[in-house]
Amino acid sequence: MTPAVSFTKVSRHFGTVRAVDAVDLEIQPGEFFAMLGPSGSGKTTCLRLIAGFEQPTAGHIRIFGEEAQGVPPYRRNVNTVFQDYALFPHLNVLDNVAYGLMVRGIGRAERHKAAEEALALVRLPGFGARKPSQLSGGQRQRVALARALINRPKVLLLDEPLGALDLKLRESMQEELKILQTSLGITFVFVTHDQGEALSMADRVAVFNEGRIMQVGTPQDIYQKPRSRFVADFVGSSNVLPPDFVQRYAGQRRWGSLRPESIRVARQAAGEGVQARVVALNYLGSATRLSLDAGGLRLHATVPAGAALPEPGEHVALTFNREQLHLMEEGA
Amino acid sequence: MTPAVSFTKVSRHFGTVRAVDAVDLEIQPGEFFAMLGPSGSGKTTCLRLIAGFEQPTAGHIRIFGEEAQGVPPYRRNVNTVFQDYALFPHLNVLDNVAYGLMVRGIGRAERHKAAEEALALVRLPGFGARKPSQLSGGQRQRVALARALINRPKVLLLDEPLGALDLKLRESMQEELKILQTSLGITFVFVTHDQGEALSMADRVAVFNEGRIMQVGTPQDIYQKPRSRFVADFVGSSNVLPPDFVQRYAGQRRWGSLRPESIRVARQAAGEGVQARVVALNYLGSATRLSLDAGGLRLHATVPAGAALPEPGEHVALTFNREQLHLMEEGA
Amino acid sequence: MTAATITSPPANPAILPARGGILSSLSDLFWRRPKFLLLLMLLPPLLWLGIVYLGALLALLLQSFFSIDEFSGMINREFTLKTYSELLLPSNIDIILRTVTMAALVTVASAVIAFPIAYYAARYARGKWKALFYLGVMLPLWSSYLVKVYAWKLILAKEGILGWLLEKLHLTWLLDAWLSLPIVGGNSLSVSFTGTFIVFVYVWLPFMILPIQAALERVPVSLTEASGDLGASPGQTFRHVVFPLALPGIVAGSIFTFSLTLGDYIIPQIIGTSRLFIGQAVYAHQGTAGNIPLAAAFTVVPIVIMGFYLWAAKRMGAFDAL
Amino acid sequence: MRSDRSTSAPLALKLAAAAGLLFLHLPILLIFVYAFTTEEKTYQWPPPGFTLRWLAVTWNRPDVWQALSLSVKVAALSTVIAIVLGTLCAAAVSRTRFFGRETISLLVILPIALPGIITGIALRSAFSLMEIPFSTWTIVLGHATFCVVVVYNNAVARFRRTSGSLIEASMDLGADGFQTFRHVVLPNIGTALLAGGMLAFALSFDEVIVTTFTAGQQQTVPIWMLEELVRPRQRPVTNVVAMIVVLVTALPILVSYYLTRDSDQIAGAGK
Amino acid sequence: QLKEIGPAEGQVTIIAWPGYIERGETDKSFDWVTKFEQASGCKVNVKTANTSDEMVALMNEGGFDLVTASGDASLRLVAGKRVQPINVDLIKSWSAVDDRLKNAPWHTVDGVHYGVPYMWGPNVLMYNTNVFKEAPKSWKVVFEEMTLPDDKTNAGRVQAYDGPIHIADAAQYLMHHKPDLGIKSPYELNEDQYKAALDLLRQQRKLVGRYWHDAFIQIDDFKNEGVVASGSWPFQVNLLKSEKQPVGSTIPEEGATGWADTTMMHVDAPNPNCAYMWIEHSLSSNLQSDLAVWFGANPSVPAACTDGRGMLTKEGCTANGFDDFEKIRFWTTPTSKCASQNDQCVPYYRWVSDYIGVIGGR
């Protein structure tokens, strides 16, 4: 199957800044693909390369097998939901949504009908007459979505579309987006710096750092089998264990990662396992998170709601299953 | 003991908008008090009433027992960390921190010394000569904190101080703030709309909605024993169960709340418990969240990592312990 | 961490005592009565603009209801509408129409010429270049208006620099062809409406560039990108996105170009056909002819026109772009 | 617009912008050229020769100095008044919302939105009605009126950009109203006021239309130029004066540009 | 009215035609101010005005001591009570004034003198000598479309004065070419005559690119704009000649309008003593002599032609038309009360608005 988007050794440098650096990537048709990474890691630049707002300084981009070199954005069948939504402030919602059809010369009645349908799809029927400034953040986000979808793109690019929304709204939009993607079957490429969002929504995740892809894989892969300290640390709040420590428990001198929920905390200080002192407790509702000091190593463990909790300052023993301790491939 | 801050039937109306509506509240000295609520619920207005930027339209505010009516902000021994930090852009970090002492007429050498100490306290020693624009978000936040603390306020008000920070930074600042408050013993009043933040940091939480306080209590109280649907829904993503449903399982016609982690999911459809269909799965890393359709009722359940997961569309049976089902006092 | 330096000493009141002194109690007063402070702040500018400016303006308008004794030129201070009937004489109507047409043309032309400059400055110029652009627009704005106008007289005169240049380029026929046209033509550019028009455009152009640039600078790039992304060609993007969003800036700029053209009496005097413009008529009636009532009646015309203009501009939100 | 990240300007746009700028500047170059011509009576093109003589001649003309000193005096006074009035107005309008707020911003804009000749003859007829004799102050009265808006616009823009919480932060830290004004408000809007003031100064310095009506027999630089251009004695002298004025105003313009630009970044960085 | 001249106030402010009051700034040899200032202790401030209307307006506004008003302004100033009678007994040189001017109607009302004569002269036809090898005979070159001696049309190459009083020039032309209209005086026109004059001016409008308003701008126009013929003042002719420009001037066969200017004193003159001193000075024969040369006009003190105290000579006086006094129709303000047309004349205010209309192309 031809990949929806493929990068072959694609680089985009701005002067000395290597925003995207020799990236190889294949995104499959119909996939929900997430790009995850810290600020400045090159995610947006990648997206802009696909949309055609940036030109690669080296390498090739293919969209459904066709070379994208030299094709301007308005001739790529790819649409973008911008981080700031970029709704046209002088047009009402209906005309915003119908914009893509208007510039294609579709008649007024027909494009308004299509726009109404697109608005219904994002559950905003009847909002057509409002101006973007009269909408809430979540509503704007959905208008931007409808506007991008009306062109029936083969690939939809979303740049941190949920970044500006508050938690409750973000959660419900995540669900909606996922459902929409499944029902339309369009390839979604989704940029975020929120690991929770990437894990819960994507079919596959690419973790970026400093213009390079650190790891590509399913959320489970990424979460449970990080290949490097960076990935382990960035995706969820893993405990990254130094080689010394790992050697004691797994016999190999490699860096390891251990998820907080894999650690069991026993209140008897002298018991088996790693000795540690409780530094702080954080009540999370569904669980309580302990900050622990294990001989200078700062560890986190979560204790599920209902279980007995130690006091701050108390000495505890930590145990975990060997197989939960993931050994990383790379040294760094 | 005199409360640090007490509200007696305090209202603040803007025209027809009841930003704060007949609120009664007591905050104890040395307490870490969080105000939690959706956007526009009146949290900021409450804080501004304490600081003296707003005047109550009705009711009385007392600070350590003294009537605050008619006392301008600069005569209240209360300091604020603003949401946007409000650092003076024309002053360097040291002068920002020393500002409170300067306007009190403290000499240059003395106030700079105190400012250096305050900077050390927030772990920014040697940053004095920079301009605020040369600091990162987290650093600015800490300068704002040092600036507020240098006046030795009896109450420190913080308006969503972590809102603008990204996840990793937010988590580490949460920890630092908590430690600082414990060691200084100053009363902290903390506004947030992030329930996780409120639960993990506060000694007590007040949940606001539409200018009124819905519930005040410890995080555990609020999370496990919400008094109303609003609180249950807003604090953590609880399943709110209608009276009909509750009657079947608890024998009382009351609204109930059930935490997603309290639900056990069994893959045999015909088994005991509530019959439901899996609508969607969200991988959260440490667990997987299921969206379920139980005869028209939308429920969420979390399945810990490692447990067997159903497929979307599969029929499952849900069970839970009766005591986990919390019955709410109020109807609404 | 040394918490000790910060923790409160035992006697630390929750409410600090008033500091005393006039300034301090005044400050308390302002805090308790913000309306009073507001009034205090507004009073001087309102008095100034209200009394000096509006007062003078009203006094002037009042005089348009007086009339002038034709022979001695003394003002007859009795209420009459005679002056207004004089304003409606065909020759005066001509003046008004001529001026308004010129103002409209000048405005349109300024906008057309200003747009690329503003667009480039807003969108592409960076750092030093941006400063250079700014200087490049501001310098002509602040360099002596009169000397500029005179420079144009030298350029446009029959035996002037433009003629000299065209002769060198063997293009004199082009100029002659243009000058032989009715209305816009004339004996030479400096005695034609074309000349007046060119100089007006030149002199007011910076007033158009700056607000357009300001408006364009407020348009996020993502909007033009979004337009391209949705399939609009650069031309379509300009028509449907960039232009509509720059419109408030254009309107703001046109307030200047329009109003300045309506009132100017120096340019058409130096470069033009001797046919009067409103500004000249006002100047002539008040200065040369001493007919203050008619001059005052004439000023009503630009006031009314600009009144409508400002009203429309306000509705378009052009004030923010000023 | 923010920076367009990568694409450079299309050629046609570059050409149009360059042509526009050229159109703006060539006549000014002409002024410069004629400041050095050897021909005294007429503006002969091309100039028969070049000389630096006119610089010295200008230096020794007492009327130039008189006009210059009056212009500086008027511009300085008008600027001070405009700064005070403009700032008060901007502060009132941007800090609070009150009834009639829109009307006030309209009122401030009016003196430049209406043709200058109207301001001019309105003031002049008011002066003659009230029998106020012409003096420096009658000129200042006119100039300050239309200079207010320049300061006002700059100040309003800065107030809008300066986070309102700065003032609250200051009060919160124990500064009363006056301390807050001195230590927070003034330093933050200072550069904007300075920039506005400079523009106001330049505006007043070059004003001719209103001045004709309010100056009586006094000569400011533009009035002197008007007289001098029409009734020439030594024509290049006018050009020398014009050239010097251009060169001298370039500096404040550049300074005001950097003042407003840099502090925008600082003020914007608060959030 | 002043009874005796007191001490000088230190200054005097005069509204004057351009070129009337010179302190050597345009040409060093023409200076009749500096010495006066030194002798009298009165600093002289000059406000130049380009038209009679402007002068009247300035006087109405006030703040001035003296004005050099032409005949079309002087009576208006008297009627408007803007000027005060002059006590000629205080002016020593009054006796030297030309008898033809002493009681001229444009400054003497009911036997009261409202000023002293300053200077008089004709409105000449100035022409380019490269185009006209010999002086044009008729004003026709500026009124009707024709081919000039250089075989090019006159359209666009002639000018006319930008003041309503120019209607009188047209009337004077018609007086000569259309005698059946019955014009007796170019300043006294009935409706028909007036209409004919306007029609002529409308025709002229097609020939004129820009009207001249300011003496110096007309000078520029002759130099840079290719203007070859226009009604003008001797002043411009002299200046252009001094710059070696190819111009000449003539009084064509139709005769000419002209001006006879009077120094008048404002009712509220702030500096009456200095004003009287200036009036006295203005009649000194060396001033009259130099001014006549400078402006190309005629002195109001006949001795100036001959006594050799200034630059003027007898021949110069003749050249400037000193002997043509009777032929010149001096500017006066048209009023509806006019002897020659049974008080049916078109008054001046209509001249003003109609002339604006004509220039506007209506």
Ligand SMILES: Nc1ncnc2c1ncn2[C@@H]1O[C@H](COP(=O)(O)OP(=O)(O)OP(=O)(O)O)[C@@H](O)[C@H]1O
């Ligand atoms: N036009 C440009 N000129 C210079 N550098 C640029 C440009 N665009 C991006 N960069 C740089 O390239 C790097 C990658 O930027 P990019 O916007 O792709 O990051 P990102 O991963 O999207 O970050 P964020 O999460 O903050 O949006 C950054 O260091 C950025 O400063």
Ligand SMILES: Nc1ncnc2c1ncn2[C@@H]1O[C@H](COP(=O)(O)OP(=O)(O)OP(=O)(O)O)[C@@H](O)[C@H]1O
């Ligand atoms: N100065 C004001 N004038 C009018 N209405 C106001 C004013 N300040 C606040 N309000 C209104 O009062 C209500 C409460 O506002 P407040 O800022 O206290 O909410 P909040 O809980 O802090 O919300 P957020 O989380 O968005 O900051 C809102 O509806 C707001 O619009």
Ligand SMILES: [Mg+2]
């Ligand atoms: Mg990005």
Ligand SMILES: [Mg+2]
């Ligand atoms: Mg808030």
